[in-house]
Amino acid sequence: LCKMLSDRSQDGGDDDDWLPFDDDDDDENLIGPSSSSSSAPAANNLRISLNTSLDEGKDVEGLSDGGEALVDIIFVGSGPVGLWTAIQTKILAPHLNILMIEKYAQYQRSHVLRLNPSSFSGSVDDARLQELVRKQPRTVRTQALEADLAQLANEIGIHVLIHNVERVEDLQHTYPNVKIIVGSDGSHSVVHRQVFGGARAFQQDLMHIVDVKYEVCGEGHMFSSLTAETYRTWKLLNHTTEQHIGRIRHGVTPATLRLVVSSDDYRQLQGATFKSPFSLHGDRARIPSHILASIERWFNAKTLLKGEARVPGSEMLSALALSVYCAEHVYKEQADGHPFMFLVGDAAFGVPYFRALNNGLVCGTQLAKVLAHCGSRELPSRGLKYELFVLDLARRETTLSKQKAALISASRMATSINAASPFSVVKWSKAIRTIIKETKTPFHPRLRPAIGALPDDHDLCIRCGCVYSHDSDGGGVGALPCSCHDGRYHYEIT
Numbered sequence: 001l002c003k004m005l006s007d008r009s010q011d012g013g014d015d016d017d018w019l020p021f022d023d024d025d026d027d028e029n030l031i032g033p034s035s036s037s038s039s040a041p042a043a044n045n046l047r048i049s050l051n052t053s054l055d056e057g058k059d060v061e062g063l064s065d066g067g068e069a070l071v072d073i074i075f076v077g078s079g080p081v082g083l084w085t086a087i088q089t090k091i092l093a094p095h096l097n098i099l100m101i102e103k104y105a106q107y108q109r110s111h112v113l114r115l116n117p118s119s120f121s122g123s124v125d126d127a128r129l130q131e132l133v134r135k136q137p138r139t140v141r142t143q144a145l146e147a148d149l150a151q152l153a154n155e156i157g158i159h160v161l162i163h164n165v166e167r168v169e170d171l172q173h174t175y176p177n178v179k180i181i182v183g184s185d186g187s188h189s190v191v192h193r194q195v196f197g198g199a200r201a202f203q204q205d206l207m208h209i210v211d212v213k214y215e216v217c218g219e220g221h222m223f224s225s226l227t228a229e230t231y232r233t234w235k236l237l238n239h240t241t242e243q244h245i246g247r248i249r250h251g252v253t254p255a256t257l258r259l260v261v262s263s264d265d266y267r268q269l270q271g272a273t274f275k276s277p278f279s280l281h282g283d284r285a286r287i288p289s290h291i292l293a294s295i296e297r298w299f300n301a302k303t304l305l306k307g308e309a310r311v312p313g314s315e316m317l318s319a320l321a322l323s324v325y326c327a328e329h330v331y332k333e334q335a336d337g338h339p340f341m342f343l344v345g346d347a348a349f350g351v352p353y354f355r356a357l358n359n360g361l362v363c364g365t366q367l368a369k370v371l372a373h374c375g376s377r378e379l380p381s382r383g384l385k386y387e388l389f390v391l392d393l394a395r396r397e398t399t400l401s402k403q404k405a406a407l408i409s410a411s412r413m414a415t416s417i418n419a420a421s422p423f424s425v426v427k428w429s430k431a432i433r434t435i436i437k438e439t440k441t442p443f444h445p446r447l448r449p450a451i452g453a454l455p456d457d458h459d460l461c462i463r464c465g466c467v468y469s470h471d472s473d474g475g476g477v478g479a480l481p482c483s484c485h486d487g488r489y490h491y492e493i494t
Contacts, residue, residue, distance in 0.1 A: 071099045071175040072374055074339075075182045076165050076191050078102040080142065081345030081360035082184030083149035083158075088124045088368030090156050096374055099175070100153070100160045103185075114139050119358040123365050128152060168194045172339065179374050182342045182367070189347035192327055196343070201391065202398070203325035206352065206405040208266035212257040212280070212295055215314035220245040220253035221306045231415075232428045233301045236436055237294040240412040252311060257298055260408060261319070265291060269319035280315035281443040287317065296441040304435055315443055322352040324401050326394040331383040340379060342367060342386070349394040351401045359397055363390055 073089065075082045078100040086098050120133045132148055153160070165171065168191055171181060183191025192198060222245050223229035234241065239259040246254035261269075265288050272278040278286060280295070295317075302308040326349035332341040344367050345360035366389055370382040418424055428436070 070097055071178050072096040073098045073180045073182065073371060074171055074175060074178050075100040075184050076168070076171075077183070077185030077189075077345075077347070078150070078153075078160050079184060079186065079345065080146050080149055080357060081364050082182070083146065083153050084361055085182065085184065085344055085364035085368050085371070086158050087129060087149065087153050087156065088365060089371040090153075090158055091124045091126045091129065092368060092372035093374065094156075096372075098158045100158060101163050101165055101171075102160055103162075103164045105162045113142060113145075113357055115145075116358045119361040120365075121362075124368065128155070165190055178339050180340045180342065180371060182344060182371070183347040184344050185347055187325075187346040187350055189343065191341065192343055192347050195332060195341050196327060196329055199328035201326045201328045201394075203323065204398075205263070205321045205323050206401060207322050207408065208261050208263055208319065209322060210259045210261050210265075210269065210272075210291060210317060210319050212259070212315060212317050213277070214255055214257075214316070215311035216245075216253040216255050217309040217311055218251060218253070219248045220255050220308065223302075223306070229301075229305060231426060233298065233436070234415050235418065235424070235427055236297050236301070236433060238290045239294045240408055240415070241294070241298060257295065259291065259294055260412065261291060266319050266321065269317070272318045274318050274320075277316040277318040279313070279443075280317060281313055283317075284443065296439075297436050299441050300436045300439045304432065313443075322405070324351050324398045325349060326391065326398070329387060330390045331387040333380055333383065340383060342371075342383070343390075348390050349397075351394075351397045355397055355401070359393060362393065366390075 073086075073096055075086050075098070078086075082100060086100060090096065090098055115136055115138055117138075123129060123133065129152065132152055136145065136148070150160070165185075168181065172178065181191065181195075183189045183195070185191060222243060223233065230243075237259075239261060241260075242258040244256040244258070246256075268288060269278070269286075269291075271286070272283075280287070280292075284292065299308075299310070327343055327347070330343040330348045334340065344363050346356060348363060349359070350356050351359065366386055370379070370386045373379050373382055427433070
């Protein structure tokens with residue numbers, strides 16, 4: 001368990017190791033900095049930005065004949081899993097016209113995830129696709145993976161239409177020749193809700209976590225080896241924790257502290273969402289005292305042992321549940337004249353611990369081999385086999401996730417017992433323990449003056465929020481020395 005936690009902490013990723021699932025739709029619990037990948041802007045242009053009227057999508061170039069829309073397969077949602085499935089389907093059956101309908105013109109996710117090479121096993125033997133797979137790193141930002149897939153999808157003739165699908169039946173009216181509709185639109189799938197009735201085979205919260213995101217002045221540093229610093233600090237906290245340090249950008253490094261909390265604490269913090277997080281400065285009174293104590297002690301340890309200085313007011317807290325769930329059905333054969341329906345990715349099932357996207361890729365490969373038989377008599381039997389495959393995989397992955405959750409819970413108990421033992425050897429000295437436990441951590445409001453209003457020879461200090469002068473001798477009324485800049489001067493903000 002210690003090795004598993006240590007490996008996750010040392011992988012260099014910014015965030016989202018413990019996301020409940022890699023949602024292909026927007027989710028208020030999605031976490032991650034909104035930085036963009038260098039390859040993402042080019043891929044954004046591949047999405048056909050049209051008016052939100054679905055009727056106008058009938059004239060997408062290459063998908064119409066005399067005003068009649070010629071679409072064989074529609075994907076609702078063009079996230080990584082949807083793109084992966086559509087690409088393989090098009091390679092296996094080039095004659096099929098595939099349209100992907102995406103809600104957003106710009107990518108919504110930028111979190112880091114870990115790819116398992118086995119997730120690509122059995123994928124279509126195509127030189128372009130296998131080259132894309134080969135160049136993917138083990139740890140990849142979602143935007144980068146999605147951009148690569150979007151580029152390939154565009155090259156092989158898959159069309160993407162920007163539109164928010166509110167009613168699935170409208171797709172059948174607009175594209176009367178469509179034979180298959182695939183819901184690849186995430187855990188809040190409109191296809192699952194409207195076509196499959198939103199029914200779940202099972203759904204369960206495994207544990208609840210709190211994320212504290214903040215910014216570090218300059219380059220951030222992890223605690224070193226597990227036993228040298230991390231484990232010693234764990235013993236002083238009330239919770240099992242995990243640390244993440246991102247990459248420095250513009251002199252600031254994003255960082256995340258994660259804590260496993262009780263269901264009661266989660267309910268008390270449910271107002272702290274990704275879209276509306278709590279500020280440790282302004283919402284301190286709304287945070288349970290024992291959670292706040294763990295956060296303060298962690299920050300004290302990072303300040304004392306790593307010299308970490310946080311950007312004032314950057315500490316934001318959000319709470320989320322790590323869940324497992326599976327749709328009751330992922331395949332549906334409609335009445336004559338109506339399209340077959342499938343679910344894939346988070347629309348089908350979701351698990352935490354980095355497994356959601358990897359499982360989606362595995363299921364996408366299986367589904368592509370089914371969709372390639374679009375229009376054939378074999379489609380219904382292959383659809384049933386796909387459903388059995390997904391349900392079996394979901395049960396196996398759910399068992400694995402429950403085992404991991406049990407291990408993490410057991411680690412908290414073991415650490416607490418060890419910390420209470422008078423014979424414990426691996427621990428901080430009494431002086432360090434006193435500083436970490438008893439120092440009161442101040443949380444300041446964020447100071448953000450209007451940068452555009454500053455004189456040319458002045459700038460904003462990312463450490464203390466002050467405005468300082470580039471002139472070594474300062475000058476100007478109210479000039480005060482700024483310790484952040486070693487002898488430079490800044491203008492005091494009141």
